[in-house]
Amino acid sequence: MQGLSCGTSNIVGVRFAIYPMADNFVEIIKGALEEVDTSKVWMQTDDVTTCVRGRSEHVFDVAKAIFIHAAKTGTHVVFSGTFSIGCPGDSEGDTYMSENDERLNEEKSQQESVEAASHFALYPMDNPNYMQVIADQCAVAQEHGTFTKGVHYASRLDGDANKVFHTLETAFVNASKTKERAHVTMTAHISANSPSKKDNAS
Amino acid sequence: MQGLSCGTSNIVGVRFAIYPMADNFVEIIKGALEEVDTSKVWMQTDDVTTCVRGRSEHVFDVAKAIFIHAAKTGTHVVFSGTFSIGCPGDSEGDTYMSENDERLNEEKSQQESVEAASHFALYPMDNPNYMQVIADQCAVAQEHGTFTKGVHYASRLDGDANKVFHTLETAFVNASKTKERAHVTMTAHISANSPSKKDNAS
Numbered sequence: 001m002q003g004l005s006c007g008t009s010n011i012v013g014v015r016f017a018i019y020p021m022a023d024n025f026v027e028i029i030k031g032a033l034e035e036v037d038t039s040k041v042w043m044q045t046d047d048v049t050t051c052v053r054g055r056s057e058h059v060f061d062v063a064k065a066i067f068i069h070a071a072k073t074g075t076h077v078v079f080s081g082t083f084s085i086g087c088p089g090d091s092e093g094d095t096y097m098s099e100n101d102e103r104l105n106e107e108k109s110q111q112e113s114v115e116a117a118s119h120f121a122l123y124p125m126d127n128p129n130y131m132q133v134i135a136d137q138c139a140v141a142q143e144h145g146t147f148t149k150g151v152h153y154a155s156r157l158d159g160d161a162n163k164v165f166h167t168l169e170t171a172f173v174n175a176s177k178t179k180e181r182a183h184v185t186m187t188a189h190i191s192a193n194s195p196s197k198k199d200n201a202s
Numbered sequence: 203m204q205g206l207s208c209g210t211s212n213i214v215g216v217r218f219a220i221y222p223m224a225d226n227f228v229e230i231i232k233g234a235l236e237e238v239d240t241s242k243v244w245m246q247t248d249d250v251t252t253c254v255r256g257r258s259e260h261v262f263d264v265a266k267a268i269f270i271h272a273a274k275t276g277t278h279v280v281f282s283g284t285f286s287i288g289c290p291g292d293s294e295g296d297t298y299m300s301e302n303d304e305r306l307n308e309e310k311s312q313q314e315s316v317e318a319a320s321h322f323a324l325y326p327m328d329n330p331n332y333m334q335v336i337a338d339q340c341a342v343a344q345e346h347g348t349f350t351k352g353v354h355y356a357s358r359l360d361g362d363a364n365k366v367f368h369t370l371e372t373a374f375v376n377a378s379k380t381k382e383r384a385h386v387t388m389t390a391h392i393s394a395n396s397p398s399k400k401d402n403a404s
């Protein structure tokens with residue numbers, strides 16, 4: 001919840017939705033969810049988006065797995081969401097912070113080969129140095145080999161979905177360490193199986 | 203483009219996509235675009251998102267019109283995007299800043315009655331007072347009658363799409379005036395015709 005009070009835990013959250021561009025979108029979403037173990041995260045869905053909260057590694061593990069298992073159907077599927085750390089606003093989900101770091105969905109996600117294209121943007125809040133934080137993480141994406149180019153208001157990543165999510169997670173976690181109790185958000189649109197011509201010329 | 207240099211114009215941009223959850227999604231998007239006059243904005247689409255830049259009123263006018271004309275088909279359609287001001291990164295599209303303020307799509311958009319639900323979040327950058335800026339704009343949404351409730355990391359708006367977009371535009375423009383050459387971004391997921399049960403109990 002956006003409000004005046006910030007919590008002090010380092011719980012990570014993502015508010016997102018999966019958009020399968022198909023008449024059977026409900027079936028695709030439900031099918032993906034059935035393949036994902038969400039027992040290490042707090043999760044709540046309404047008619048607009050889904051919110052997942054917990055330890056950073058489990059939030060990214062679950063987000064990636066839902067996207068990959070929806071996208072492996074071959075349907076044009078998009079993940080669109082915002083990752084946040086540093087301002088939970090309340091303590092809901094804090095019990096999930098005591099889970100261990102073993103990722104429940106990583107092995108199964110790594111078995112799939114889904115080509116993904118992403119536009120992402122980092123927003124380090126209340127930080128005069130924020131443009132440097134962004135530039136540093138674009139450099140990290142370049143080292144990962146997933147960075148394609150900057151576009152207006154965002155940066156483009158291309159590659160296997162597992163690699164693209166690895167870059168997103170690394171950039172987000174690195175940015176969250178640039179300041180004491182940093183409040184950082186990161187938006188990401190991640191697309192698979194688009195019928196449009198790829199625009200990944202760097 | 204995210205980078206180290208910020209421009210000085212007050213050009214507004216939105217990077218977004220329209221997601222119709224239907225097999226004929228391409229047809230729905232193309233149909234909506236055919237009904238929208240985009241001559242007062244700079245516009246570029248790739249396989250992941252579309253970027254629209256220009257004067258604030260025309261960016262919101264075009265974004266709203268594309269969403270409304272896609273949603274009026276009755277298909278479950280989502281607009282997902284990020285509005286930005288204060289860091290264009292370059293001057294592309296600056297010629298559009300000399301357009302007058304007459305909105306080209308407003309009349310036609312107002313003729314449609316589309317019920318919308320939105321989760322939005324404001325990100326005033328490099329501003330120690332940013333939580334207050336956010337709270338003030340949630341208060342504005344409450345005055346508009348569109349504010350439903352806070353959710354984790356976002357605020358929920360419900361109502362006619364024209365009213366929901368009016369609140370989004372007002373909140374964004376107000377937030378951009380809270381600081382000299384403010385860099386402000388605002389994410390918005392806007393959904394119509396969802397088969398899910400509405401979660402708009404305040």
Ligand SMILES: [Ca+2]
Pocket residue numbers: 023224225226
């Ligand atoms: Ca159809």
